[in-house]
Amino acid sequence: MMRFLLLFSRQGKLRLQKWFTPMTEREKKKIIRDMTSMVLSRQPRSCNFLHWKDLKIIYKRYASLYFCLAIENQENELLALEVIHRYVELLDKYFGNVCELDIIFNFEKAYFILDEFLMGGEIQETSKQMINRSIEASDMLQEDDSSEWYEVELFG
Amino acid sequence: MPAVSKGDGMRGLAVFISDIRNCKSKEAEIKRINKELANIRSKFKGDKALDGYSKKKYVCKLLFIFLLGHDIDFGHMEAVNLLSSNKYTEKQIGYLFISVLVNSNSELIRLINNAIKNDLSSRNPTFMCLALHCIANVGSREMAEAFASEIPRILVAGDTMDSVKQSAALCLLRLYKTSPDLVLMGEWTSRVVHLLNDQHMGVVTAAISLITCLSQKNPDEFKTCVSLAVSRLSRIVSSASTDLQDYTYYFVPAPWLSCKLLRLLQCYPPPEDGAVKGRLVECLETILNKAQEPPKSKKVQHSNAKNAILFEAISLIIHYDSEPNLLVRACNQLGQFLQHRETNLRYLALESMCTLASSEFSHEAVKTHIETVINALKTERDVSVRQRAADLLYAMCDRSNAKQIVAEMLSYLETADYSIREEMVLKVAILAEKYAVDYSWYVDTILNLIRIAGDYVSEEVWYRVIQIVINRDDVQGYAAKTVFEALQAPACHENMVKVGGYILGEFGNLIAGDPRSSPLVQFNLLHSKFHLCSVPTRALLLSAYIKFINLFPETKATIQEVLRCDSQIRNSDVELQQRAVEYLKLSSIASTDVLATVLEEMPPFPERESSILAKLKKKKGPGAVSVTELEDNKREGGELNGGGERGPDTSAMAASNASTPSPSADLLGIRSAVPVGAAPASAGSLLVDVFSEAGPAAVSAAVNDDGFLSSAPPSEDPAAPLPEADELLNKFVCKNNGVLFENQLLQIGIKSEYRQNLGRMYLFYGNKTSVQFASFTTTVSCPGELQSHILSESQSVCAQVDPPGGLHNHTQVDRSQVH
Numbered sequence: 001m002m003r004f005l006l007l008f009s010r011q012g013k014l015r016l017q018k019w020f021t022p023m024t025e026r027e028k029k030k031i032i033r034d035m036t037s038m039v040l041s042r043q044p045r046s047c048n049f050l051h052w053k054d055l056k057i058i059y060k061r062y063a064s065l066y067f068c069l070a071i072e073n074q075e076n077e078l079l080a081l082e083v084i085h086r087y088v089e090l091l092d093k094y095f096g097n098v099c100e101l102d103i104i105f106n107f108e109k110a111y112f113i114l115d116e117f118l119m120g121g122e123i124q125e126t127s128k129q130m131i132n133r134s135i136e137a138s139d140m141l142q143e144d145d146s147s148e149w150y151e152v153e154l155f156g
Numbered sequence: 157m158p159a160v161s162k163g164d165g166m167r168g169l170a171v172f173i174s175d176i177r178n179c180k181s182k183e184a185e186i187k188r189i190n191k192e193l194a195n196i197r198s199k200f201k202g203d204k205a206l207d208g209y210s211k212k213k214y215v216c217k218l219l220f221i222f223l224l225g226h227d228i229d230f231g232h233m234e235a236v237n238l239l240s241s242n243k244y245t246e247k248q249i250g251y252l253f254i255s256v257l258v259n260s261n262s263e264l265i266r267l268i269n270n271a272i273k274n275d276l277s278s279r280n281p282t283f284m285c286l287a288l289h290c291i292a293n294v295g296s297r298e299m300a301e302a303f304a305s306e307i308p309r310i311l312v313a314g315d316t317m318d319s320v321k322q323s324a325a326l327c328l329l330r331l332y333k334t335s336p337d338l339v340l341m342g343e344w345t346s347r348v349v350h351l352l353n354d355q356h357m358g359v360v361t362a363a364i365s366l367i368t369c370l371s372q373k374n375p376d377e378f379k380t381c382v383s384l385a386v387s388r389l390s391r392i393v394s395s396a397s398t399d400l401q402d403y404t405y406y407f408v409p410a411p412w413l414s415c416k417l418l419r420l421l422q423c424y425p426p427p428e429d430g431a432v433k434g435r436l437v438e439c440l441e442t443i444l445n446k447a448q449e450p451p452k453s454k455k456v457q458h459s460n461a462k463n464a465i466l467f468e469a470i471s472l473i474i475h476y477d478s479e480p481n482l483l484v485r486a487c488n489q490l491g492q493f494l495q496h497r498e499t500n501l502r503y504l505a506l507e508s509m510c511t512l513a514s515s516e517f518s519h520e521a522v523k524t525h526i527e528t529v530i531n532a533l534k535t536e537r538d539v540s541v542r543q544r545a546a547d548l549l550y551a552m553c554d555r556s557n558a559k560q561i562v563a564e565m566l567s568y569l570e571t572a573d574y575s576i577r578e579e580m581v582l583k584v585a586i587l588a589e590k591y592a593v594d595y596s597w598y599v600d601t602i603l604n605l606i607r608i609a610g611d612y613v614s615e616e617v618w619y620r621v622i623q624i625v626i627n628r629d630d631v632q633g634y635a636a637k638t639v640f641e642a643l644q645a646p647a648c649h650e651n652m653v654k655v656g657g658y659i660l661g662e663f664g665n666l667i668a669g670d671p672r673s674s675p676l677v678q679f680n681l682l683h684s685k686f687h688l689c690s691v692p693t694r695a696l697l698l699s700a701y702i703k704f705i706n707l708f709p710e711t712k713a714t715i716q717e718v719l720r721c722d723s724q725i726r727n728s729d730v731e732l733q734q735r736a737v738e739y740l741k742l743s744s745i746a747s748t749d750v751l752a753t754v755l756e757e758m759p760p761f762p763e764r765e766s767s768i769l770a771k772l773k774k775k776k777g778p779g780a781v782s783v784t785e786l787e788d789n790k791r792e793g794g795e796l797n798g799g800g801e802r803g804p805d806t807s808a809m810a811a812s813n814a815s816t817p818s819p820s821a822d823l824l825g826i827r828s829a830v831p832v833g834a835a836p837a838s839a840g841s842l843l844v845d846v847f848s849e850a851g852p853a854a855v856s857a858a859v860n861d862d863g864f865l866s867s868a869p870p871s872e873d874p875a876a877p878l879p880e881a882d883e884l885l886n887k888f889v890c891k892n893n894g895v896l897f898e899n900q901l902l903q904i905g906i907k908s909e910y911r912q913n914l915g916r917m918y919l920f921y922g923n924k925t926s927v928q929f930a931s932f933t934t935t936v937s938c939p940g941e942l943q944s945h946i947l948s949e950s951q952s953v954c955a956q957v958d959p960p961g962g963l964h965n966h967t968q969v970d971r972s973q974v975h
Contacts, residue, residue, distance in 0.1 A: 001333075001365075017223065022258070022295070022334075029225075046538035047499040076415050077504060078464035082405070085457055105173055107223065108216055111252055120292040120330035122365040124322050125358045126412045127402040134319065138282060141244040 001121035002080070003055060003070040004031065005114070007103065010064055012036040015103050016110055020121035035068050049077050060084050064100050086128070087117060093132055112138070166213050173220065189221055200234055211238055212246045215253050222257060232259050239271035244282060247275075251286050255293035262298075269302045276306065281317045284310075288323040292330040300335035307331065308344040312351075322362040325351070329366040336373065345370070345377055352384040357403045357413060360388070364416045371423045382424050383432045389417040390439045407452040411461040418468040426476045437479065443469045444485050456498075463501065470508055480517040487512055487521040494528045499538055506532065506544035513551035522552050530564050539573050546576075550583045558591030562601055569608050577612040581605055582772045585617045589624070589766065595631040596638075598624065603642050603652070610649025616767045618655050625659060627760040633666040635659050640673050643681050653685045654693050661700030662758055665707045675708035679715065691729050698724075698732065702739040706755040709748075716743055901925055 007016040014032060023031075038050060039059045050057040052070070058080040059068045067084045071077070088098070090113050095102040103110050116131045118124060125131050172192060179185040196214045199206060206214075211234055218231040231253070238250030254268060268290075275287035288307075291299050310316055311324040325348075332339045348370075351363035364385075371378040392400070392410050403410045427433045447466050451459060470486045473479065490512065493505035506529070513522045529552075532545040546568060553561045565584050572580055584605055592598035602621040606613050625635045639656040642648060660678050667673040679701070686697055701719065705712045718724065724736035746754065887894055888906075896919070897904040903922040908915060923929055936950045 014223075014225075025227075043538065045499065047503045047541060049500065049503055050540060074419070076419075076464050076468055078460045078467065078500070079412060079415055081500075082411070082457060082460050082464065086405075104177070105170055107220065108249060108252060112248060115289055115293075119289060119323060119326040119362075120295070122326050122329065122362070123412055124326055124362055125319075126361055126405070126410070127358060129402040130319075130358060138244060138248070141282065 001072055001075070002083075002118065003072065003121065005070075005118075006032065006035055006066075006068040008032075008036055008039075008066050008068070009100060010040070010066070012040060015065065015100065016107065016114075018111070018114055018118075020118075035070075039066055039068055048081060056080075058084065062088055065103070083118070083123065086126070087114065089128060090117060090131055090135075093128070094135060166216060168213050169216050169220070172217055176224070186226075189224075189226060192217060193221065197230065200230070206234075208238070208241050208243055208246045212249045216249050219249075219253050219256060228257060232257065232261070232264055236264055236267045236271065239268065240274070247283065247286055251290045255290055258294055258296070265296070265298050269299065272299070272303070276303070276310070281320050284320050285323045288320070288327040292323070292327040295330045295334045297335055300331045300338045304331055304335065304338040305340075308339070308342065308348075312344045312347040318356045318359050321351075321356075321359050325359070325362040325366045329369055332366075332369060341374065341377060346380075349378060349381045349384065352381060352388055357400070357410060361413050361416065364413070364420060368416065368420045368423060371420065375424065379424065381420065382427050383429065385417045385420050386427065386432050386436045386439070389414060389421075390435050392417075393439050393442050405461050406455055406458040408458060408461040408465070411465055414465045415468045418465070418472050422472050422475045426478055437482070440469050440473060440482055441485075444482075444489060447489055459498075460500075463504075467504055467508060471511075474508075474511050474515060477515050477517070483512070483515060483518040484521050487518045491525050491528070494525060494532065499541060502532065502536075503538070503541050503544055506541065506548050510544070510548050510551045513548065519552070519554075522548075523554075523557065526552065526557060526560070530560075533564060533568050542568070543573075543576055546572075546580060546583075550587065553587050553591065555591050555593070558587060559597070562587055562591075566601070566604055566608065569605075577609050578614065579772070581609050581612045581617060582614070582768055585620065585768050586766065586772065589620065589768075595624065595628055596634045599631055599635045599638060603638060603655070606649055606651045606655065607642065607645075610651050613649075613651050614771065616771055618651055620766060620768055621655065622658055623761045626662065626758050632659075632663045636663040636667045637673070640667060640678065640681070643685070648685070650689055650693055653682070653689055654696055657682055657693070657697045657700040661703035664704065668708065675704065675711050676714065679704055679711055683718065691732060695731050695735055698735045698739060702743060703755050705739075705743045706751050712743060716740060719743075 002020055004020060005016070005018040006014065008014045014036075017028070017032070019028065034052070035057070038052065038057070042050075042059075048058055048060055050059070054073060055070045056073060056075065056077060057068060057070050058077055059066055060081060061067075067088070069080050069084055071080050091098040091103070091110065094109070094113060095106070113131075113135060116125065116134055175188055176185055179188055196218060199210070199214060215231055215235050215238060218228050222228045235250045235253035235257075238246045238253075241247055241250070259265075272287045272290060275283040278284065291303055291307075307324050307328045311321060311328060316324070328339065348363060348367060352360060352367070354360050354363070367378060367381055371381065392414055395409050400409045403413070405411050421436070427436060443466060446462070451462070466489070470490065473482045473486050477483070487509070490505045490509050493501045494509075496502055496505070509522055509525070512518045526549075529545050529548050533542055533549065536542045536545065546565060549561050549565060562584055565580065565587075569577065569580050569584070585602060588598050588601040599621065602617065605617065625631055636659055639652075639659045642652055643656045660682065664673075664675065664678050668675050668678070671677075682697055682700060686694060689697070698719075701715050705715050719736050719740040725733060725740065727733045727736065742751070742754070885896070888896075892906075892908045892910070894906065895903060896906040901924055903924060905920040905922065906917055907920070908917040910916075919934070921932070921934075934950075936948060938946055938948060
């Protein structure tokens with residue numbers, strides 16, 4: 001299972017954080033610090049895998065963004081690399097030549113796309129078409145939706 | 157690319173984000189954020205109800221501020237309100253907010269659970285998926301309690317849509333992981349297994365994660381999945397690249413699904429059914445064959461996906477450990493990867509080979525790659541790859557290549573990364589000990605370790621080398637010589653001084669004949685390092701000095717001079733001061749015999765499991781895991797101490813924390829089997845077992861802690877006390893219990909307790925003859941001056957004392973002191 005996914009820039013600014021297990025804010029901040037310092041200090045032609053505590057860290061740089069994925073010890077590293085790649089492909093398809101700015105200004109969309117792809121630390125759907133279809137469908141829902149907002153009984 | 161692309165733009169949000177990015181400083185950013193927070197607060201509190209769009213916008217802004225790293229303490233209620241909206245985007249933002257900012261307010265939790273329940277029963281697949289997502293993201297106990305029974309139903313219901321099934325499977329998985337007790341097995345479990353046969357590949361992918369986790373906890377209940385998994389796998393592996401349409405990833409059919417199937421199979425032993433097993437072996441062979449074929453695409457994604465399946469298949473082969481043919485093929489494939497262009501593949505190959513090395517079928521095959529691995533150790537630029545190479549060398553080490561590997565690891569250690577040095581040191585120490593045929597090589601290796609990486613040589617390592625040197629006569633002289641030479645280096649590590657001090661103290665006499673290492677030279681060498689060392693080392697050196705006085709009487713004056721000086725006997729550290737004072741006194745008043753006995757050579761240590769291994773197992777990392785398997789599979793006679801003729805117990809005491817004998821504790825032989833007095837310790841028996849609660853075990857053969865002597869040679873006068881009687885008496889300066897008096901007829905034991913000014917003594921009388929004592933009386937008297945100082949009362953004893961086997965007799969005397 002995957003434990004967390006972080007996206008950060010070359011300057012260490014965090015652009016996206018997805019946590020698949022519950023953690024306190026303090027733990028999260030510490031992990032973010034550790035990850036950014038570890039990954040940013042790697043040499044250019046090293047391998048994409050690191051060991052950190054009892055997890056494996058897979059990282060890859062796309063343009064100005066570092067994608068950092070932590071997986072448990074028995075998971076397959078190469079596949080994790082491809083998980084990252086698949087996510088980038090999805091973002092690319094949605095935003096059209098995605099860049100860091102897209103993710104900054106549409107952060108909530110980045111999360112939604114991630115949610116279509118991964119869930120509870122596992123892959124939900126591996127077909128690009130299927131995911132794109134469901135993203136487009138929900139976009140349609142936004143545009144179509146003209147019903148009035150009304151308060152629904154929350155109790156009962 | 158436009159910042160605002162599709163759907164609802166939320167212009168206000170975009171403007172806000174721009175503002176933040178344009179802030180020149182951290183203070184400006186905080187100021188802008190606070191301004192916005194105040195604005196949002198007022199809007200939320202305001203009189204007029206906000207419309208959905210605005211609510212959504214503000215909640216989203218709050219989310220953004222939170223993700224920047226600032227704390228948010230309001231907005232949860234508004235987010236929960238969004239959940240009940242019918243507009244998809246508003247719901248979406250509401251769910252996102254509460255998944256990210258989890259709140260433990262019970263009222264909110266109740267409301268959230270209600271909203272989720274509504275969405276789950278709405279029959280709208282998009283809403284259902286949102287709700288399931290939220291449960292999977294948060295996965296709290298309250299949610300588990302509310303929904304753990306509902307979700308399996310959704311999962312296996314016939315009318316559930318595929319996308320919802322996928323979400324339900326993974327949601328259930330999350331709940332199972334966090335609250336396994338709430339997810340009860342039921343009739344849904346057999347239907348879940350059948351999801352493996354589902355048409356929709358996405359459903360299979362999601363279901364398989366769930367099944368894998370469930371199988372690990374309930375293997376029997378899910379074992380039908382094995383044959384289904386095998387058939388699914390073989391269908392995928394033999395399919396053409398166009399069959400699976402969109403589930404083909406860069407010309408590789410369903411890589412994620414294949415890997416998950418292979419992982420599921422790793423939860424079970426090899427299938428017993430011949431047909432199933434045959435199919436599986438065929439599958440694995442196909443995968444191995446495909447690796448040899450030319451790639452269908454130049455893209456790295458293609459090779460990654462293909463190799464991911466290959467590595468997973470190799471893991472399965474290693475897990476089964478029963479097909480020699482497959483194991484050897486796997487090993488060869490990995491061998492090819494060891495020299496691949498891509499660093500990732502070299503890294504993974506080294507890692508996989510570590511596990512292969514511990515299997516008996518492939519161990520030899522792995523060893524053939526030793527040169528490549530050594531080369532990798534020397535030339536790889538990436539430190540993590542070098543580390544994997546070191547781990548592999550450790551795993552593939554055996555008697556035939558131990559010397560070569562240890563030498564390589566030592567030279568690697570000289571330039572290794574600081575973070576891995578300690579682990580490397582432990583590994584080298586373990587290997588050196590395990591495969592030493594010639595123990596002088598072992599001693600050399602450890603001393604080299606100390607020289608190269610002294611700071612990282614933990615205590616277990618140098619204690620071990622000392623234990624081994626003590627236990628092996630043949631290496632003691634060599635050790636003394638080597639340590640002497642090592643100490644002559646201008647800058648030597650403190651651990652070296654410790655080892656050197658100890659060894660020279662014990663075995664310095666073996667090299668004292670040579671004028672270059674005469675006793676005085678040895679002493680001066682050690683003493684020259686004295687002032688550079690920390691307190692524990694100095695303590696050790698002081699002990700070495702007193703041993704020198706014993707070994708080399710000609711050094712006595714010099715050493716005493718050193719001990720006598722103020723910096724020793726008035727040292728501010730209590731331990732050092734005590735040692736200096738006591739050793740000085742010991743050297744002055746003890747006769748040579750006594751000194752020789754007190755400072756006798758250390759007895760051999762009992763065999764025990766190396767604590768170094770325990771320490772290494774505690775350290776995390778794949779290297780450590782394979783060592784455990786290594787140790788279990790290939791126990792080469794467990795010759796940890798090489799046997800040794802003098803080993804008293806050969807039973808290996810598994811010590812998790814080897815109690816380390818500190819040099820000074822045993823020096824005076826308090827707990828050793830050899831008591832002061834030089835008489836061989838006969839199994840003493842106390843006629844009257846003074847210390848047992850349940851009465852005397854009259855002819856007990858055990859030696860109790862105090863080493864009572866008895867069965868003295870018969871003396872002429874039966875009534876005469878035994879020669880040791882005086883010594884027995886002197887004991888009571890520091891002891892309250894023991895034998896007070898003994899002769900041929902009678903043994904008197906005493907047990908006393910004292911509290912402030914009150915004391916109580918029990919006197920026990922043991923009859924050593926075979927006839928009964930009749931008219932036995934006792935009197936207790938206080939002679940002379942003591943009478944005025946001590947008040948005593950005594951209870952009389954009964955008149956008969958039976959021979960051994962009968963009841964013991966005792967009298968009780970109460971004393972109190974009067975001032």
